[in-house]
Every structure is written in structure tokens, then in C-alpha cells.
Amino acid sequence: xxxxxxxxxxxxxxxxxxxxxxxxxxxxxxxxxxxxxxxxxxxxxxxxxxxxxxxxxxxxxxxxxxxxxxxxxxxxxxxxxxxxxxxxxxxxxxxxxxxxxxxxxxxxxxxxxx
Amino acid sequence: xxxxxxxxxxxxxxxxxxxxxxxxxxxxxxxxxxxxxxxxxxxxxxxxxxxxxxxxxxxxxxxxxxxxxxxxxxxxxxxxxxxxxxxxxxxxxxxxxxxxxxxxxxxxxxx
Numbered sequence: 001x002x003x004x005x006x007x008x009x010x011x012x013x014x015x016x017x018x019x020x021x022x023x024x025x026x027x028x029x030x031x032x033x034x035x036x037x038x039x040x041x042x043x044x045x046x047x048x049x050x051x052x053x054x055x056x057x058x059x060x061x062x063x064x065x066x067x068x069x070x071x072x073x074x075x076x077x078x079x080x081x082x083x084x085x086x087x088x089x090x091x092x093x094x095x096x097x098x099x100x101x102x103x104x105x106x107x108x109x110x111x112x113x114x
Numbered sequence: 115x116x117x118x119x120x121x122x123x124x125x126x127x128x129x130x131x132x133x134x135x136x137x138x139x140x141x142x143x144x145x146x147x148x149x150x151x152x153x154x155x156x157x158x159x160x161x162x163x164x165x166x167x168x169x170x171x172x173x174x175x176x177x178x179x180x181x182x183x184x185x186x187x188x189x190x191x192x193x194x195x196x197x198x199x200x201x202x203x204x205x206x207x208x209x210x211x212x213x214x215x216x217x218x219x220x221x222x223x224x225x
Binding site for chain 1: 118145147149154155156157158159162164172173204206210211212213214215216217218219
């Protein structure tokens with residue numbers, strides 16, 4: 001089955017610094033790559049996503065880049081703030097019509113030190 | 115819109131008991147899914163549904179049943195609870211399997 005690997009598992013940065021989280025996937029048919037943020041005691045929340053016909057997408061302080069040749073995608077958070085502290089998950093979705101379901105990475109716990 | 119709602123928020127079961135975790139959405143989404151979240155393992159898909167009357171197994175379906183009689187509701191049934199089913203359970207919905215919206219979760223402990 002599909003496998004999504006996510007690194008690092010924990011990340012600590014100083015407020016104002018940038019944070020980068022990387023994921024690799026195995027299914028070359030994947031064509032949708034979302035990122036979720038999960039705060040303590042809450043459900044995951046979609047924060048940004050990218051589709052395979054796009055190389056980069058930005059939304060204010062967050063951006064996602066996709067390299068389909070190398071089968072990896074990354075989340076970039078600039079000017080980090082304490083409220084960015086959370087667990088972040090990447091995922092992918094294959095384009096074939098077999099199992100239309102997201103496969104998630106194991107998560108990255110981001111701690112932003114004030 | 116309430117979005118995706120889940121009940122109960124917390125539940126403690128004894129081994130062998132059965133129960134149903136409720137999930138409802140008011141966004142007219144066709145696609146609904148159930149995940150379990152265990153420490154260090156991310157979110158693993160239990161079952162999903164692409165529309166009323168249609169369900170399919172995910173990565174970890176054993177010990178769980180689902181049905182989808184309406185677009186709005188997608189209950190998850192534990193037939194005979196086991197300690198290995200201690201986890202946090204999330205329901206999600208979307209129009210077509212991408213852009214999934216998650217509920218707040220149910221924290222289940224099986225003793």
C-alpha cells in the first residue's frame with residue numbers, strides 16, 4: 001500500500017524563525033497533497049494543499065512545495081509565532097479509482113519558543 | 115453550519131462491550147471516513163464511504179463495522195471492544211475524498 005514518510009518527528013524553533021517539514025510518498029499516481037494542523041485536544045484542520053499540476057502554493061506565512069520527480073513535498077512556515085505550535089500532518093491521495101483515501105504521515109510536533 | 119460533529123467526546127468501555135460512535139455532518143458531503151489516532155502513528159483509516167449505501171474498508175478495519183443509510187450520518191460500531199482499540203477516533207467528511215474536514219474526536223478507553 002501507499003507509504004508517506006514525514007520528517008522530522010519533532011521540531012523546535014525560535015519565534016520569528018522559519019520551520020520546514022518534509023514528506024516523501026511512494027505512489028507515483030498521487031495527485032493531491034494536503035497539510036493538516038492539529039492543536040491539543042482538537043481534530044486536524046486543513047491549512048494548505050497542493051495538486052500535482054502545481055509546483056508551489058503560498059498562503060500568507062505558509063507555503064507548500066511539490067517535487068513530483070523526487071516524490072516529495074514540504075511545508076514551509078515563515079516568521080513563526082507561538083500559536084503555530086501544534087502537530088502537523090502531511091498526506092497524499094492517489095488518483096486511481098481503487099481506494100480513494102488519504103494516507104497520512106506520522107506527524108511533526110512543532111514547538112515555537114517565544 | 116455545525117460542520118462535523120461526533121458523540122460522545124469520551125467513553126470508557128470494558129473488554130467485550132459493544133458501542134457505537136456517532137458522526138454527523140451538515141455540509142451535504144458525499145464522502146465520509148473514520149480514522150483512529152495512536153501516539154506516533156498518525157491517522158489510520160478504518161472505513162470510508164463515498165455515498166449513502168456504499169462503504170469500504172480502510173487500512174485497519176478489523177473489529178469495526180460501519181453503515182451509511184443517509185448522507186448525513188456515518189456511525190462506527192465496535193462489536194466487542196478490546197484494549198487494542200483504546201485510541202482517539204476521528205470522523206471526517208468531504209465532497210470527493212480530498213479537502214477533508216475533521217470532527218473534534220472521541221477519546222475511547224477500553225479496560
